[in-house]
Amino acid sequence: MDDGERLIHASSFGTAAASYAEHRPDYAQAAVRWALENAPGPRVLDLGAGTGKLTATLVAAGAQVIAVEPDPAMLAELRRSLPAVRGLPGSAEAIPLPDASVDAVLAGNAMHWFDMAVAGPEIARVLAPGGLLAGLWNLVDDRVDWVAGLARAGGSAAIGPRDTPAGWRAGTAGAHVPKTGAPARFGSPEQAEFPHGQRRTADSLVATLATRAGMLVMPAGEREAALVRIRAFLARTPETARGEFTLPMLTGVLRVRRR
Template identity: 50%
Template sequence: MGSPDDYEEKLALHTRRASSFGAHAVAYAEHRPDYPAAAIRWALASVAHRRPLTVLDLGAGTGKLTEGLLEAGATVIAVEPDEHMRAELARRFPDVAAHAGTAEAIPLADDSVDAIVAGQAFHWFDLDRAYPEFLRVLRPGGVLAALWNTDDSSVEWVAGLKKVAGSSVSTPLPPSEQVALPDHPLFRRHVFERSTFPHRHRRTAESLTATIGTQSHTVVISPDERTEVLARTRAYLLARPETAEGEFDLPIVTLVLRTTLRRAD
């Protein structure tokens, strides 16, 4: 069992990583992948008939998921705590209502949305405080869905990249089929469905290195280590025949977890 000091250090690192993206908001918007339309449709399937369909993009960042939700015909409300990420979202989608707020204190009225979706964000939430907020703002029968883009490590060169691009604070990610919501008593009353969707991100060696430079494990480390990690990453990509010249597709697996939340009796 770890010591209290170990726990505090891990918690502090988690907090730093969760709040690290704002300084790289423009690069995040440019270099992070979007989400496949099929994954978004699946996430919203049980409420897709509602008109208007109002969806909360929670932890919306620069709007990577917002864009796909709009294309699916939803009215999107974005909530994002970081002012720089939120400003970039507002620049890209000026017609979307973008609010300062968090999963633990959602700045919306009761029964105001048909679905809550979180792209690449759910693992940062404090569920003890966020779960009651989910129930409060969702309309009866509303959907909660979490989406993650993960590199497809079943592809040999991608698995090699994951090893090369690691930093001193990297944590190994389970395969997409093993990803689950945190074990939490508030979720045990709900059945979560899961599905995965193939996806691609068109990159070059330089732009994929830039993508990795927007990930929290490379943002919170020292400048010297960051320079070394990104140089090592770029050298690997330039040495691989799959990625050495011009554009290529980075294979991605998009995981979606969804459930229908209902108010307690």
């Protein structure tokens, strides 16, 4: 998408901040450990922190976390749920922190919204030498037949190419991180994937998918039609038709180190 579309999508989440906080998944703990592997210290910036989904996992892992989020409604949810965390207004392109003040910068389902031409130097500025930058994405595992059917029923607004393992690998292989070399001062990127899952019911999975940016920016009639298709699919699918089930997921991590 172009810059205008990206801005519209990125700014859509505040309209559904409470639903996002309630229904979006956390991140695989093993993925967070790998993202922080050999960081020079415990100071972590959660950048584009949203309502604190990744922040909470970082706190549980023992990190000293600062959260930065541009949307006031999302930041309010983060502060409500994690009052002990320092939550600041700001963006990847204008980080309200001093030079070399953190040992790692992590972004949960957010790095694809960054203007990395501007954000890359800002991230390099706040990172200590040897510090880590990592993006984490929760992916639905469409290698499972019923999940692939769900993706077809919902369409790309609900589950886009980047939301599945193969699409994520291709889409992040050379994107979303600062360019390597002297100007950006980052090394080569690494990718890894970690098993994850989310306990859902049909209703709560519909509510989860309704918080996707593509769904939030759709005209109301189109959005409701897409949600009706998803509900119908879940109602007729044995794995999801009755009670709780696990949505098979992976947490994908893209990691680079500051030189």
